Amino acid sequence: MNKIKRYRLQATGYRLQAKKVKSLLLVACGLWLVAFLLGMAQRPKPAVYIQKLKNGHYRLIVDRKPYIVKGVCYNPIPIGQNHEYDWWSDPNKPWIVDGKLMQAMGINTVRFYQPGQNPESVKKVIRDLYELYGIRTIIGHWLGFWEYPCPFYGDKDFQDRIKKEVSDMINTYKDEPGILFWVLGNENNYSCLGMVNPWSNEEIDKEPDPIKRKNMRYNIYYSFINELAKQIHSIDSNHPVALGNGELIGLEIAAKSCPEVDLVACIIYRGKTFGNLFRSLKATFDKPIVLTEFGADSYDAYKDTEDQNMQAFFLESQWRQIYENLANNKEGIGNCLGATIFEWTDEWWKHNENDPESWKVHDTDSNWSNGSYYFDIKAKGNKNMNEEWFGIVAISKEQEFGIDKRIPRKAYYVLREFWKNPTKNLKPKTKKAK
Amino acid sequence: MKNQKSKILTIFLFLLFITIYELRFTNYESFAQDSNKLVALTKQIMEAKTKEELNLAFQDLTGLYFNENKYSEFVEFLNSLVKQKKELEPQVNYYIALSRYQQLKYLEEKQNWDEYFSNGNTYRQEITEQAQKAIGSNPFTDKLHIYARLILWQFHRDQQDVFENQALSDLMNSISEYVKTAQDYQPVKEVAEKLLVYGEKVKSKELYKIYVNKIITSGITDDKLKESALGFYKEGNLELAEALYDVYVDRTVKSIAKEKLIPILMDIAKQFSYKDQGPKDTFYAEKIFKKIEEVGTKDIFDERLLYLRAFNLEKTKDYPAAKDLYSYFVGRYLNSAYIDEANYKIGIISTYILRNINTGKSYFEKLAQKENLSAQVISSLYQLGLLSQWGEDNVKAGEYYNKLLEKAGDGFPETVTLAKERIKEIEQVKPIEYNLKTFLDASLKEEYANFDMTKIDLKSSIYRAKKDQAIDINSLPYIEQSGCLQVELQYLWSGHIGTAKPSLDESAFNTTYIHPGTKEINLIVISASGVVDRNIDLVDVY
Numbered sequence: 001m002n003k004i005k006r007y008r009l010q011a012t013g014y015r016l017q018a019k020k021v022k023s024l025l026l027v028a029c030g031l032w033l034v035a036f037l038l039g040m041a042q043r044p045k046p047a048v049y050i051q052k053l054k055n056g057h058y059r060l061i062v063d064r065k066p067y068i069v070k071g072v073c074y075n076p077i078p079i080g081q082n083h084e085y086d087w088w089s090d091p092n093k094p095w096i097v098d099g100k101l102m103q104a105m106g107i108n109t110v111r112f113y114q115p116g117q118n119p120e121s122v123k124k125v126i127r128d129l130y131e132l133y134g135i136r137t138i139i140g141h142w143l144g145f146w147e148y149p150c151p152f153y154g155d156k157d158f159q160d161r162i163k164k165e166v167s168d169m170i171n172t173y174k175d176e177p178g179i180l181f182w183v184l185g186n187e188n189n190y191s192c193l194g195m196v197n198p199w200s201n202e203e204i205d206k207e208p209d210p211i212k213r214k215n216m217r218y219n220i221y222y223s224f225i226n227e228l229a230k231q232i233h234s235i236d237s238n239h240p241v242a243l244g245n246g247e248l249i250g251l252e253i254a255a256k257s258c259p260e261v262d263l264v265a266c267i268i269y270r271g272k273t274f275g276n277l278f279r280s281l282k283a284t285f286d287k288p289i290v291l292t293e294f295g296a297d298s299y300d301a302y303k304d305t306e307d308q309n310m311q312a313f314f315l316e317s318q319w320r321q322i323y324e325n326l327a328n329n330k331e332g333i334g335n336c337l338g339a340t341i342f343e344w345t346d347e348w349w350k351h352n353e354n355d356p357e358s359w360k361v362h363d364t365d366s367n368w369s370n371g372s373y374y375f376d377i378k379a380k381g382n383k384n385m386n387e388e389w390f391g392i393v394a395i396s397k398e399q400e401f402g403i404d405k406r407i408p409r410k411a412y413y414v415l416r417e418f419w420k421n422p423t424k425n426l427k428p429k430t431k432k433a434k
Numbered sequence: 435m436k437n438q439k440s441k442i443l444t445i446f447l448f449l450l451f452i453t454i455y456e457l458r459f460t461n462y463e464s465f466a467q468d469s470n471k472l473v474a475l476t477k478q479i480m481e482a483k484t485k486e487e488l489n490l491a492f493q494d495l496t497g498l499y500f501n502e503n504k505y506s507e508f509v510e511f512l513n514s515l516v517k518q519k520k521e522l523e524p525q526v527n528y529y530i531a532l533s534r535y536q537q538l539k540y541l542e543e544k545q546n547w548d549e550y551f552s553n554g555n556t557y558r559q560e561i562t563e564q565a566q567k568a569i570g571s572n573p574f575t576d577k578l579h580i581y582a583r584l585i586l587w588q589f590h591r592d593q594q595d596v597f598e599n600q601a602l603s604d605l606m607n608s609i610s611e612y613v614k615t616a617q618d619y620q621p622v623k624e625v626a627e628k629l630l631v632y633g634e635k636v637k638s639k640e641l642y643k644i645y646v647n648k649i650i651t652s653g654i655t656d657d658k659l660k661e662s663a664l665g666f667y668k669e670g671n672l673e674l675a676e677a678l679y680d681v682y683v684d685r686t687v688k689s690i691a692k693e694k695l696i697p698i699l700m701d702i703a704k705q706f707s708y709k710d711q712g713p714k715d716t717f718y719a720e721k722i723f724k725k726i727e728e729v730g731t732k733d734i735f736d737e738r739l740l741y742l743r744a745f746n747l748e749k750t751k752d753y754p755a756a757k758d759l760y761s762y763f764v765g766r767y768l769n770s771a772y773i774d775e776a777n778y779k780i781g782i783i784s785t786y787i788l789r790n791i792n793t794g795k796s797y798f799e800k801l802a803q804k805e806n807l808s809a810q811v812i813s814s815l816y817q818l819g820l821l822s823q824w825g826e827d828n829v830k831a832g833e834y835y836n837k838l839l840e841k842a843g844d845g846f847p848e849t850v851t852l853a854k855e856r857i858k859e860i861e862q863v864k865p866i867e868y869n870l871k872t873f874l875d876a877s878l879k880e881e882y883a884n885f886d887m888t889k890i891d892l893k894s895s896i897y898r899a900k901k902d903q904a905i906d907i908n909s910l911p912y913i914e915q916s917g918c919l920q921v922e923l924q925y926l927w928s929g930h931i932g933t934a935k936p937s938l939d940e941s942a943f944n945t946t947y948i949h950p951g952t953k954e955i956n957l958i959v960i961s962a963s964g965v966v967d968r969n970i971d972l973v974d975v976y
Binding site: 187190193194195196197198246247249267269272273274275276279307309310312313316317320321324325331332333367368370375381385387410414 | 545915917961
């Protein structure tokens, strides 16, 4: 073997060795990658989370699939009872009848303003709705909004008490598979304006400028919500936290003092459409939105008669706009995750909550005025909103399955058809003008 | 014989031809089979030689169907037209979009819900598709292009969807292109009117400006310009009337002698000044009043015009200016029929609106000392008594009230009743009635200076009322939003409120007055967190 041959053999040997090393390295990298991916896979994604897409749109992901909230506010108070009635423990289980009707309509979510007193009963309702009908639950907390004389958001003791109540609620229900997300408050932000449930503290009282006073209240309130959201995230990483808010009022301050919330849960009564709601929210507080209270009543206060069509007209139009603004509809804003209609059934106690006799009567006196619901705005004193007539399902004194008989209204059927093929209903589009 | 046969055959063939020819046009009818007009219009459309002829025929045809709300029939008819003559497509596209747009409005208005829910989506789709086709098939120079853009914008505006802004911007761009070559500016005016109805004031003004420019550059004479302005005023199109009057005033200021110009300006100012009925723009009226002052002097105003200007300012709620002008008026026309009214109004404005109690009192004193009785003289005594009572000088207050009763005798029952109520309070050592006391506190105490009458709107349906005439008094507090949580408000009414006795929860009431005079209506609105604001309004009863 001459020198040259030897070198060649040596070189071949080195090359073989180098190849081996290379292969080993590749195998090692591959193993590392597999281990890394397995590691990733072992870290579970939250059951429910919000995904921000590349185009800036938002999607709600539930069990790894996009989820559109098609919901109702659910508070099935029977005729003759008021809001204190513990329907959660009703042996006739109204949610069984309602859940079936909801499922048939296409509803996938219910919203509870606050859970009942008995956690076992509440869990039973959540489980039944989820296991029997696939209906998920949004649970809220009033945050002491209705406390007498007012909710003292500027008071440390008050805040601590509410924090405890909220953390107890989360710990109690966070492992229920049917839970979708949490809502903090409802229209509590209006209390910062000083007209409903007004509250204050010494520091605010000293400030003479009313605008500054208002902003001080907002800051206190939204910072408190931020603390609550942080607290919930530390207890439960599986469900988003929503800020319940009346309209978009105060959200420019929430944008600074309340970054911990995952989404906004808005209460909106703007009639036929939501106007510039989605665009405004994007501009002021770029969080996704679920309309957790909206809708229309089914009583024409002007003609003094039930008008199911009027309700269906408003709801269909509102849902059209909700769908336009869901993610990946390139013409929409893409920040809407869905909505929960106010509400599933009528509540006969609402007109006069202090008079038990009136809870047995379906009152037709209107409670408040809203010009956006224009068909009956000419009613006396412009009071056209009939609080006892917001259900998309009417209830009757006739009993069926041990509960007040359910009679779906026109809106039930119109929305059922809408949800069967929502894209068909969104067809009218304007192409870019030439 | 043969000849006769061929004659008969010719006549028969002629009649057959005529029948078949007519049938071409009568085939399309679906609802007005016997309508001669429809046949005639169809014929016009089919045989139209110019676009103008075609447009006119289509307009008439639209009226024919729309008057009877036969929208679907119209669409059907339009579709049959285009099958016969494809060239009609640009027009047909537009009119289908228009018809479906009107149809949806009609269904909603009439609450024809079955058709609305079953066909609404189809109609909505047709509106956008046909309008877009119309935009594509009618050039920028054609007014149908503009109208199609307008329909599209209105549709998106009504839906408040994401296309609204783009549709508006496209509409405005199309108009900019259109006016480069167009002779007919009517579409510009119509779009401006529509924009105004929808509250798009800025864009509307932009278009009115284009329209006005077209008019003034068309060589129109001053007289014709004024005539046009008056025409638009009578139509109720104040935007356009004012724009044309502005141009007219600018032109004539340079060309007409002062003596001739001032009466013309006075007429314009009177047109726009406050009146209970008919078109008015009190701000524009004041603008012209100022112009008159610029051209002439303040002395140029006669008694009636000066009073009218002050009254107009009062109704504009420019109270400092109104007070100044009423003051000038009372200094200049001492024997005017309006002198007591003007003095009383200065007193009220000074005391309760401008919070200058001493000035106010001096005017009430001036009136109270008058020998000749009037409603305002009696009311001034009441005001002096009231201010003394509020200032806890009950002796002085009693003197004023008793003087009032003595002077009034059997007359002035409304003010006499109020004075008697106050006397009773003094006799029984009771405070002033709660509503009135709250109003006086909020209006006169320095610490309540933030109640500046900006948070409540207070209006009367009539400001120059006759005795026993029904008057609606309305209030609208501007309070922060509260969603479906209704803010509980209380309305504390006081003053000369006539025959009505509005309760605490009434934001409005209907009343009449049985005696002439200047009636002050006081209001305080209270929420759970305290006083929202106060306001006062003045109604003159003759």
